[in-house]
Amino acid sequence: MTTPRPRSRPAASAADYVADDLQSRISEQGWAPGHRIGTKVELCAEYQVAPATLGEALRVLRARDAVEVRPGPGGGIFVAAQSPLIRLAYEVLDLRQAGTAVNDVVEVLDALDDAVLHDAARHRTAADLADLDALLAELETTWAHPSDGLHPNWRLHRRIAEISPNVVLRTFYRNLVDYITAESQTDVTLGVIGLEPTSDERLQVHRDLVAAIRSQDPDELATVLRAHRTAATR
Template sequence: MARESLVDVVVAALLERIADGRTPPGGLLPPESELAEEHEVSRLTLREALKVLQAQGVVEVERGRGTRVRPAAQWTSIRAVAHVHDRSGGADAPLHLLQLRRMVETGAAELAATHRTDDDLAELERHLEQMRAAHERGDVEAFVAADIAFHDVVLHASGNPFVAVLLGPLSAVLRARRHETSQHEPVQVHAVAEHAGVLEALRRGDPAASRAAMESHMDQTLRDLQHYVLA
């Protein structure tokens, strides 16, 4: 395994340590030698992983004391926040994620109404058909993949390069959450209908209707989350 891959693995493991409370925010990580032995990596690899977390604002080195985990509010990596919050945030974690999606994706849909191209519309139609086909054959993995791809097209069609970059780091968490809800057949039925509504509004080039359609989709997603997952 390449060192870069090992570094990524160790970074994820250290975030897991923070998430499960072994070293909570404010706490000191174990000594480098102990962590290196625990993860079966060299101290050089461990230090590289710690440098990644330090650059993300997750940890800070206190001379003479060790490496301390900073409060999550001070972290600068969306990916790190999502990784830890998704595992330690309880019922609030998926709700917070949906709140972020609502804020970003409704605005993206509004922008996409006037920026989308014919190719964007064709791609959205293709992903919607993939969702329908996956639903018919009971393929949850394919359904989730098409669902996420549909939303990615909307984000890019907004014409704002910051939009897709903002949600990109959350892709792993989003996929896990979509898979969790899409296990339930009624959720897939709702999703197909809501995505069709978004596509129709975008096809008409109506910004207000596109925003409202995405808002409706987020409302339905919240209801499904509360009924099938959080109940």
Template sequence: MTVTPEGTASAGATASGGVRPDQRHGGAASPSAGVSPGGRGPEGGGRGTASGRAEGAAQRVTELIESLPPGSRLGTKEEMRTLCGVSVGTFNEALRLLQSRGLVTVKPGPGGGLFSAEQSPMVRLGNSVLALDTQQNDVADAVRIRDALDPLLIEDALWHASPADIASLRDHITAMERAVDDTDPVAFVHANWRLHAAIAAISPNSLLSSLYTSLLDLIEGHTLSVLPSGEQPLTEYIAQRHELHRALVDALDRRDRDEALRLIHEHNTSPAAPY
């Protein structure tokens, strides 16, 4: 999970959020700041492909962002490119990655440059919170509509799921279990969404299935991270959600309509809803 904590500037930044002059032209940076002990930045750090170098530069900037309060000035684009030790084209790609992840904003004009993104909007989901890049209201509405469609898709799955469909659903349950074992809530949520998409794909109603998967895509596309709500440990929460989804797939396999509908109701109305 990427959570931007309150903190002080790292070794590569001034108190005002800019880059120190001694690091603007290849000066030594702290190894913890993402530069190899040999002094090479991402361009020469063994990442041979262009995409690998861009990802390395993006990671270098991410590490700096994590040491600063939201909204901090990181420096000019050229200062950050020099700090990362990459070409203009590579840094432009890294900047695109950072912007797509909602981590960096670019402000033009005097005093402008690259800034760490302001605090992400949040949508509460039971005993956890999704940190979003934008569109808080849209995501909250999509979750409500998705929940309303779940019983329809469960009814279709009870009638139309083949043995191969059930086997596919169990593969997604296994992926969720691995995320629980790895204590990786982000991987768990993505595996969970893939399970729900697979249930939707069973429906012969193409309009219903398409609408549902579009809602999932909207939710997933704006989610940056999964955070604890403070009421229950996140690892305990996702373990409970895994068990609920495993029981739901078991009920679909048995064609147990009452149990499947009871579980999807619990899924969407319990304090641990909705994923």
């Protein structure tokens, strides 16, 4: 059995800590399905927890489809054959723990904007447009204030993504936006390129985004997408 690297235990329950730590080890070590992690006795000794605590951690991991418990001689705790979608979900959750740079997340969002905006234009309803108008009005009111203007910006992008009927696209996009928003709770600037809150040009780009979704004009969409990418690289 591989000994885990030393970790400082966070202010969470012991069972949560063990579950999260084992989940991270599986991902970081690249253990394949069927890899033997160890026995219950060995894991209790490693983490210095009671069998009941380990049992609760294993229940959590089994619910995540991360491990399987095999009884009998040669049994123990093994890496489960996790489905690709479940694995993707937990890898996204690991982004924050790994300290992923916000600029990396913004680059991925920029790459997804084409599909998100075209979906929004094709499928928007009157209720969607009313929501976008309200969010845009909030953005215009707060734009000149760095501590206030960043979050309406991301709420607008999140709401645009919610229009898409593509569940994978909208779910992935929304979670990345939520990651950025969570990281900006303590630092509203984050050093994110292109998010200068006092830029009138960038504010106009957001007005044009909503206008293009309303018009459903493909040329207008192409123009505003180019402008949005250009503004994000300055």
